[in-house]
Amino acid sequence: MADKIYEEIQNTQLDEIYSKPYDPELAEKLFNPQKPMENRITDIGPPHYAQFFPPEIKKNYGKWKSHEIVQPGVIKYTSETGDVVYAVRVGTPRLITSDYIREVCDIADKYCGGYVRWTTRNNIEFHVTDEEKLRALLDDLKSRKHPGGSYKFPVGGTGASVTNIVHTQGWIHCHTPAIDASGVVKSVMDELFEYFGSHKLPAQVRVALACCLNMCGAVHCSDIAILGIHRKPPLIEDDRLQYVCEIPLVVAACPLGAIKPATVEINGEKKKTVRVNKERCMFCGNCYTMCPAMPLADHEGDGIAILVGGKISNRISPPKFSKLVIPYLPNEPPRWPTVVKTVKKILETYAQHARKYERLGEWAERIGWEKFFELCEIPFTDKSIDDYRLAYDTYRTSLHFKFTSHVEPM
Amino acid sequence: MADKIYEEIQNTQLDEIYSKPYDPELAEKLFNPQKPMENRITDIGPPHYAQFFPPEIKKNYGKWKSHEIVQPGVIKYTSETGDVVYAVRVGTPRLITSDYIREVCDIADKYCGGYVRWTTRNNIEFHVTDEEKLRALLDDLKSRKHPGGSYKFPVGGTGASVTNIVHTQGWIHCHTPAIDASGVVKSVMDELFEYFGSHKLPAQVRVALACCLNMCGAVHCSDIAILGIHRKPPLIEDDRLQYVCEIPLVVAACPLGAIKPATVEINGEKKKTVRVNKERCMFCGNCYTMCPAMPLADHEGDGIAILVGGKISNRISPPKFSKLVIPYLPNEPPRWPTVVKTVKKILETYAQHARKYERLGEWAERIGWEKFFELCEIPFTDKSIDDYRLAYDTYRTSLHFKFTSHVEPM
Amino acid sequence: MADIKKHDTPTVDELKSGPWPSFVDDIYSYAEKHQKQSCFDLMGQLELSYKHKETHWKHGGIVGVFGYGGGVIGRYSDQQEKFPAIWAFHTIRVNQPASKWYHTSLLRKLCEMWDHRGSGLFNFHGSTGDAVLLGTVTEQLEPVFFDLTHQFNMDLGGSGSNLRTPSCCVGKARCEWSCLDTQAICYDLTMTYQDELHRPAFPYKFKFKISGCPNDCVAAIARADCSIIGTWIDDIQIDQEAVRAYVGGELKPNAGAHSDRDWGPFDIQKEVIDLCPTQCMYWDEKEKKLYINNKECNRCMHCINVMPEALRPGKETGATILMGAKAPILEGAQLSTVIVPFMRMEPPYDTLKELIDKVWDFWMENGKNRERVGEIMQRVGLNRFITDILGLKPIPQHVREPRSNPYVFWKEEEVPGGWERDLAEFRKRHPA
Amino acid sequence: MADIKKHDTPTVDELKSGPWPSFVDDIYSYAEKHQKQSCFDLMGQLELSYKHKETHWKHGGIVGVFGYGGGVIGRYSDQQEKFPAIWAFHTIRVNQPASKWYHTSLLRKLCEMWDHRGSGLFNFHGSTGDAVLLGTVTEQLEPVFFDLTHQFNMDLGGSGSNLRTPSCCVGKARCEWSCLDTQAICYDLTMTYQDELHRPAFPYKFKFKISGCPNDCVAAIARADCSIIGTWIDDIQIDQEAVRAYVGGELKPNAGAHSDRDWGPFDIQKEVIDLCPTQCMYWDEKEKKLYINNKECNRCMHCINVMPEALRPGKETGATILMGAKAPILEGAQLSTVIVPFMRMEPPYDTLKELIDKVWDFWMENGKNRERVGEIMQRVGLNRFITDILGLKPIPQHVREPRSNPYVFWKEEEVPGGWERDLAEFRKRHPA
């Protein structure tokens, strides 16, 4: 069976359609708003993956034997066939322009036979088969800079490094964010840059950012997570609400049942609306997702929570959730200095104390979270004490704790 | 300050009241039902503990240096003062008669200057200060038997043993039990007897029994717990309920909100009563605790659940809850053979596989619960999968499991 | 005593054999000797239960002694004709002396009293710790109480929605590890709270248990709404000589607790160092010296348990105060949660009592009927319980780990500008 | 394009400096070169957000292409006068090729299309995995769709309450550890469920992610309602020669992942054996041989990660199927839960699809609005989900540990005599 897949892969050729020039007028010719079904093609799904495999990847599909990270960002793969492939990983800001992609294409055409891939964390990987090309490629990548001086294609993100920050839309595109995404990521990565291009850490450190509690990404399972939060209950636009929201759905949307239907009189007119029991609101924003007339965003209220210690892999310890260690940091565009400083402090404290192979969360659990707070000099607050549905399981129901500076003997 | 307590202890003398003979008529003389406050003494609390300390205990209070279990059931304590005390621990059925206590007193008077103590697990401890007395005492204890041949005072319960089973009232005295207590305990201890008087196990094994879900004891944190359970929803005595129960309290008593108020007509008379949504009943018995007109006990429904792996001490791992591994075993008086066999099998499987110092729950966690089920040959059922309030935290959210015989590749 | 009626109890009689002390033999011997009808009836009813596989005790029944709201559990047989001597068979919970030392003079006298006024049966002891007198009739309750108070200087224990009889481990009386005067604390609390113990004014029961060290021999952490467990804040005391004696095989590891099985020679690395949960120990094989990084130790007791001649708790001792343990009814079982990591425990224990008062005040005002402290802690949230109700500083020791969900309840005063916002202003910035 | 209006963006401009690729520089370079008003406006609006610290995008807006219920996220600026070129700025989610390999011919053509019809901005890629075209107006949606389908043989990805674009790790294409044909599975599922992907009929979103091994490089266990993760059921393959090479220092541990710090010479005992979570490995220092007790191994990957030249997953490979992962809204985040410990994965993956069908049927019938599969699993109970809904046998692999509360829901048919009882009979045995 596996052979069949191998065979299929070998037989898949690059679709000729891509070599045909783009026709900017075709769509208008084919699409007839009066007869929308005319010429419509649907449900064809994505192009078959195998056509984009470079020849050496195709040939060695399923035959890889081993790999070696020859330097940060460069992984050498060896096949049972004896073939060798170097993957060169470069960081990107994810939010990119077509010109940037064209530059990627220039490089891929020059060194990689026109093939290129993106990783699951928004890095790009170029593949070459010999060392000479590898050197040339690396030099080339290094030379490409934006006018402001930033690297276009920094090499790194492998091994015990900080790889690219998985992130979200922020103020660039979303309607519910508490914070920006791309700007914070740029600020943090500028500061952690040396850790992207090196293997100095005890283990890989996955940093993620989400701009609201919806957490588009894997913020909830990241070594270090930067999370946009609201802290003010929704505004309620009484005069508009009944026209733009389905009240029963809004009421049902609140996980805490804090929303109740209500009727108000505005200029003598009765309006159906809702009321929020503000004491019970935990600022999750789910009501706003359901109802445009209940915005939460607020420049004074919004900010950033830091969660740490999550992981995904099953290596040594099972996957874990990130834990909220700092409930609020100020929202400081354009450079978010407090967040940047805090993330770096956590990262470097971890780097200094953890053992080889030990992920951030494993380290914190080994030394005890009280030690984590002490070493990272993070003030502990009541906000880190869970009071949601599974809270009990986080209580300290043993005498297994250490006497850190937090303990004032009574 | 500690010195003050030491001093106080030295100065406390045995209350003379105990040497005065019991006057069986005094109460009737003092108590006047017409004037209940007359001669009434209240709120005097328990007698001061220190008066019951034997002299060597008093003197060495707070000065103990070390101990050694010289043989199962015999602990030698050495004080900084050079004093030595041997504590001899004997098992009891806890449910005892005054004649049994008198026999204890005979022994204590003969060997221990009249002092004796009970442990937190219903064993008795006799204290002697020299080896000769110790030998005589041990011989004496061994010689005392009940007519049926059982030992009155078996010596053991120390170290890596099965000590006394903490248990409850059962059919001897309680109104809510699903099972008997004393009879099951006797049956189990008869079978585990060799483990009471020896140090063969990897660590201490605490067995506990409770006759209903109220769990009077520490069943919820025991290495092996025997728990009486109901499996039929309460009967509802419509004609009586409103007279003997407060309906709002009954309704509120159900943790799952399965009880609703209702009205029925009996012989043309309207009666307030309740109805139980049987599908939502989990047989906790809390309604019966609040309302005599809702009995759960049933000879076909009731039986025994086995929970294992709990612990109390903070040694190595934190205290843990026991886990339900067998949801139901039949209720088989007078000897409960299935329960006895099952408990023994679990104990001996543990004894065979665990490491030194490893408690049952620590062993099961180390090898994985799937292995526990396999090794103990316990069929796994859906009943062991939690579906109560904190259930999610027990789901297997990782790839960390072993391929035991349970896995049938799909 | 008139005619004694004995019942056939073939099933129950099967519990006479076997090595473990037979309560059946004991009870029958006693019944025969004293010609106790209630004991014969009890066995008769037990036989019936063994046949029916159902209890034959009726539901509850509120009885007690004047002025007390607890201490007696009312119990009536549902087989009143068959077993008239146990038609009523109440238990009386007698507050035991702390850590359950007795003198035979007390015990013998108690036996006499109970032969006279009750069934002659006891539970020594009840799970909470009381000396339980098992089975008497309503008319005997006041006499028993008068006897106890006048002839024994003893008093009743708790039952119902009140403070339950506190209990403790043997502590410094006979244990080298005790960091607390367990009996003194137990006695002091019992005496201080006599009113709470005897007059139910709580939403539900409340239990204190006191263990001298983290081995927790009274199972406080699992069974007490307030668990007081001894600990130390300085360094484990080491006698290096004795450590070497263990390593050399001269001393038996764990005081001989494993004597009946050959576990091989003692291996300090494997048996102590590697099992230390915080990995804070180091055995220098060359120097033959044991090092403990006490700052990292979580005082689990393992190393001390294994080498009692060599290691001892530190000298600066006190208690960790935990709260909220309970059995499963209703919300599921709870272990107690750390509230105060370290409290010095010296009479009159004012710091502790102030804390207790705060808990009780809050609970009595806000607790629902039959809501344990552990449950109200969960309901209001551990964070609010610690800060708002107890006025303590939240510290990481309160939790095993920080929350993983982001659902923080901010308070209005914590947020600049508060929660009142001007909708018009907002819409000026953000047209809909 | 008429007059281009540029905005002052001093704050945003501060993001041009620093070593990490600047999206601001990229966008401005592009905007200048192509004279793209929408890009200038986007930066202008971002500047405003940096000043206001609030988003300037309006709430939602349902737009799409005919016959599809997803794939497009409607977005409108609330600053329509200031930034007219982004008054509408919808994103289009284009279903990426599995594991995101591309040929430049596709990419260049896509750039041309998007320069023409949209902002020229992309997210490469979205968090779910789509190639996201960022920003166009409503009128361009159909033309983009026609372009994609006619000129690219590409299609839209998911959004809304439907199947979301499946995604996978690089798998066998370039990873020696992959136990699955991740791309083949991803592609097959995507093609099989085109209807579910494009026409919302679910209570809420549903995600598939496929990782080739337990390292889980696509974060399936945290982010996919159905997480398909490769594993093996036989023995880890060992090349003892290579093991010795690691021990001898000839090979770099963990393929060189720790190269920039001096962690000392490789110590197989400390770095592998002692860290193995099941303690099932043994290094025979004399024999120079590594032993693995594979029955005890839980396939965590650690040893393989450390010694990739020496160790490899077994040969009998398949997938563990887990379900229920999701972000925190509403009930709190969930990781996926093991449903099938081992499933062979060969096309056409019928066993998997039958399972999926059962889940969807049940969820579509019983799921509440916006209830994820993970939440309904919790609501009905994992035990019932496994047995009643999926018809699978409950096994211990489904749970990390058995329940600790005793609150079992017995079914009537499981209890002899059923639940109907005769009250009169009961009272005959037990007079009230």
Ligand code: SRM
């Ligand atoms: C390229 C990529 C897969 C893809 O399909 O795109 C990939 C590729 C490799 N991963 Fe990964 N992983 C990739 C995302 C992930 C993720 C997902 C994520 O981060 O969102 C994880 C789970 C993260 C987590 O646990 O939180 C992940 C956890 C691992 C691990 C486990 C490491 C650990 O200490 O827990 C290994 C093993 C190792 O590194 O030794 C691994 C190992 C590898 C290997 C060595 C596998 C191989 O033999 O090819 C690859 C090179 C590793 C390297 O970068 O040092 N990969 N890897 C992804 C690169 C992302 C990036 O651009 O940085």
Ligand code: SRM
């Ligand atoms: C007498 C008693 C205290 C009392 O006030 O009555 C007591 C006495 C001692 N306990 Fe205990 N423990 C007593 C109940 C407990 C309990 C409570 C319970 O079982 O309900 C526990 C917690 C049980 C649990 O964890 O589930 C308990 C957990 C320990 C431990 C921790 C053992 C472990 O492996 O986790 C030790 C340390 C040890 O044994 O090395 C210990 C050690 C000791 C020492 C060695 C302390 C000392 O130096 O005096 C005493 C003799 C131990 C022995 O029997 O081998 N004691 N011990 C209790 C005897 C009960 C009995 O009759 O069997």
Ligand code: SRM
């Ligand atoms: C006598 C005793 C059992 C024994 O055989 O030793 C006992 C017996 C009863 N317990 Fe208990 N409990 C006894 C210690 C416990 C303990 C253990 C402890 O205190 O350390 C617990 C578990 C710890 C706890 O408090 O959670 C315990 C948890 C319960 C519960 C469940 C409470 C909960 O919050 O989950 C109930 C139900 C109730 O209160 O309605 C209960 C209720 C009862 C009642 C009063 C039955 C009832 O529904 O009202 C039982 C009366 C039996 C009888 O006829 O004599 N009993 N009960 C124990 C008291 C003797 C003593 O004073 O020394």
Ligand code: SRM
């Ligand atoms: C574009 C993207 C973020 C990104 O920058 O990459 C995204 C953007 C949005 N997500 Fe998401 N989600 C995106 C991946 C995710 C992921 C990650 C994943 O799929 O692996 C998650 C977490 C995993 C999960 O599904 O739980 C995620 C969890 C959410 C949630 C919370 C769902 C939950 O059950 O907790 C919402 C809220 C909702 O559905 O109403 C949400 C809602 C949204 C909405 C549609 C906002 C809304 O309230 O309706 C965002 C539109 C932003 C915009 O204007 O473009 N998004 N969202 C990602 C999709 C791109 C793509 O197709 O590749």
Ligand code: SF4
């Ligand atoms: S995390 Fe929230 S604000 Fe950010 S893109 Fe997702 S839904 Fe939008």
Ligand code: SF4
């Ligand atoms: S933000 Fe969340 S908690 Fe607050 S009212 Fe809206 S839905 Fe409810």
Ligand code: SF4
């Ligand atoms: S466990 Fe239940 S049945 Fe047994 S004594 Fe306690 S309340 Fe009664």
Ligand code: SF4
């Ligand atoms: S037994 Fe428990 S769950 Fe069942 S009706 Fe009574 S209180 Fe409710």
Ligand code: SF4
């Ligand atoms: S709890 Fe500690 S102090 Fe008390 S008896 Fe047990 S070991 Fe000794």
Ligand code: SF4
């Ligand atoms: S008490 Fe426990 S944690 Fe502390 S040094 Fe000893 S074994 Fe380690």
Ligand code: SF4
């Ligand atoms: S998940 Fe496993 S198979 Fe897939 S890329 Fe990562 S290491 Fe390779």
Ligand code: SF4
């Ligand atoms: S895969 Fe993990 S569990 Fe298995 S042998 Fe290797 S390290 Fe041990």
